[in-house]
Amino acid sequence: MARPMVVIGGSLGGIEAVEVVLSGLSSAFPWPVAVVLHRSPVDVSDGLCEVIRRRSALPVTEAEDKEPARPGRVYIAPADYHLLVEAEGLALSTDDRVHWARPSIDVLFDSAAASCGSGVVAVVLTGASTDGAEGARAVKAAGGVVLVQDPATAESAVMPKGAIDAAAVDAVLGLDAIAERLNALAESRVGGAPPRSG
Amino acid sequence: MGESVTDGLESLEIELLTEGLFRHHGVDFRNYAYASLRRRVWNTVKAEGLGTITALLDRVLHDPAVKDRLLHNLSVHVTSMFRDPSFFSSFRRNVVPLLRSHPFIRIWHVGCATGEEVYSMAILLEEEGLLQRARLYATDMNEAVLAQARRGIFPSSQVDEYARNYSLAGGKARLADYYTNRYDYVIFRHALRRNVVFAHHNLATDGSFNEFNVVLCRNVMIYFDRVLQARVHELLYSSLRRFGVLALGRKESLRGTPHESDYVEIDRAEKIYRRDA
Numbered sequence: 449m450a451r452p453m454v455v456i457g458g459s460l461g462g463i464e465a466v467e468v469v470l471s472g473l474s475s476a477f478p479w480p481v482a483v484v485l486h487r488s489p490v491d492v493s494d495g496l497c498e499v500i501r502r503r504s505a506l507p508v509t510e511a512e513d514k515e516p517a518r519p520g521r522v523y524i525a526p527a528d529y530h531l532l533v534e535a536e537g538l539a540l541s542t543d544d545r546v547h548w549a550r551p552s553i554d555v556l557f558d559s560a561a562a563s564c565g566s567g568v569v570a571v572v573l574t575g576a577s578t579d580g581a582e583g584a585r586a587v588k589a590a591g592g593v594v595l596v597q598d599p600a601t602a603e604s605a606v607m608p609k610g611a612i613d614a615a616a617v618d619a620v621l622g623l624d625a626i627a628e629r630l631n632a633l634a635e636s637r638v639g640g641a642p643p644r645s646g
Numbered sequence: 647m648g649e650s651v652t653d654g655l656e657s658l659e660i661e662l663l664t665e666g667l668f669r670h671h672g673v674d675f676r677n678y679a680y681a682s683l684r685r686r687v688w689n690t691v692k693a694e695g696l697g698t699i700t701a702l703l704d705r706v707l708h709d710p711a712v713k714d715r716l717l718h719n720l721s722v723h724v725t726s727m728f729r730d731p732s733f734f735s736s737f738r739r740n741v742v743p744l745l746r747s748h749p750f751i752r753i754w755h756v757g758c759a760t761g762e763e764v765y766s767m768a769i770l771l772e773e774e775g776l777l778q779r780a781r782l783y784a785t786d787m788n789e790a791v792l793a794q795a796r797r798g799i800f801p802s803s804q805v806d807e808y809a810r811n812y813s814l815a816g817g818k819a820r821l822a823d824y825y826t827n828r829y830d831y832v833i834f835r836h837a838l839r840r841n842v843v844f845a846h847h848n849l850a851t852d853g854s855f856n857e858f859n860v861v862l863c864r865n866v867m868i869y870f871d872r873v874l875q876a877r878v879h880e881l882l883y884s885s886l887r888r889f890g891v892l893a894l895g896r897k898e899s900l901r902g903t904p905h906e907s908d909y910v911e912i913d914r915a916e917k918i919y920r921r922d923a
Contacts, residue, residue, distance in 0.1 A: 513868045532681035541682045559681040
């Protein structure tokens with residue numbers, strides 16, 4: 449049941465934060481990365497992807513429904529859709545907003561915890577709501593890892609603090625250190641023993 | 647949400663729940679996409695004040711009111727008027743000219759929910775002078791939302807967003823020209839639904855019922871797994887006339903579906919296709 453999957457969430461200031469984290473990932477990063485950024489529901493342009501793509505060593509696209517989550521690829525939640533993780537890949541929904549957000553970070557994290565179990569590594573970045581806190585708790589309950597941006601470095605500390613209050617997070621780090629930690633986790637699990645299955 | 651279950655217990659409980667719904671109540675959610683289904687099931691467990699999915703199954707089998715509430719939560723799909731305004735402007739530009747040559751136009755709104763898309767389309771066709779010779783079939787599996795759709799009543803709190811979408815979609819008047827205010831609600835003009843037929847239809851179990859010039863099935867199949875998606879694509883294909891138009895949601899795709907090669911793209915970004923074979 450443990451399937452490796454990185455899930456990242458942020459809102460205010462989150463675009464820059466995601467850029468920094470992705471630019472620090474190794475170009476051989478072996479896991480899929482799914483990203484929820486709170487965004488305008490009517491901005492259906494590819495602008496957000498283009499911005500994130502600029503500094504990412506990994507290919508970045510907007511997620512399509514039932515698309516397989518492939519290793520070393522970054523999937524951005526489309527405007528006005530929730531992004532979820534399923535056994536066979538990624539799925540979308542237009543269900544009600546959660547914490548006034550669609551896409552919602554909780555929805556992504558929670559679905560990843562359910563389908564990937566202890567293989568999930570969740571990253572909570574800067575943001576002005578507590579979306580992501582409940583999801584972080586679900587990831588921990590499933591045996592996954594939660595990394596949180598140091599609130600002192602965040603444009604808005606509400607979201608990182610929310611996650612820290614809600615779950616026994618594994619580490620509170622600066623953005624560069626988050627990328628390093630992701631690289632190290634991937635290297636230790638992929639390079640060393642295969643991920644625990646069960 | 648619910649406790650995370652990495653030992654498969656949660657998926658077993660969800661399987662038992664959908665099996666119970668199917669065998670006892672005849673409604674088939676067995677091929678719904680797991681992640682959203684799971685979320686909706688847990689939302690219902692919580693709303694009912696219960697602790698487990700199995701406890702919900704017990705209520706669903708023995709209490710019709712709980713069953714109805716679960717079915718409502720599982721089947722309702724949330725949408726808005728002129729959702730994805732760029733889709734509607736593309737439809738005006740690229741599909742309306744194709745429809746002009748037909749003396750009579752049949753359009754199927756699949757999974758119409760509370761009717762926002764149908765009213766949007768009726769307004770668009772009215773502005774293009776086509777509503778008179780069009781018949782819009784709006785179907786959903788949920789009788790309660792169909793009843794709501796028939797009334798054409800929407801909360802005022804949504805109207806600003808709808809009006810914004812409408813003008814982004816290339817609306818030629820003001821959205822307010824099409825409705826009247828009543829307290830916290832707006833009621834759309836009766837003339838808009840003169841040519842709309844609201845009817846019950848379940849994609850998981852029912853077949854094709856007509857031949858259409860246009861089929862809109864936007865953000866409906868995202869709730870289905872690959873197996874049910876393939877069934878529905880078969881159904882939509884057989885419900886379209888040759889050169890009929892199929893519209894999917896902005897992030898849905900024909901890739902890997904049974905009739906992928908039988909359609910040509912009209913607008914790649916907006917997921918508008920034409921049946922070619």
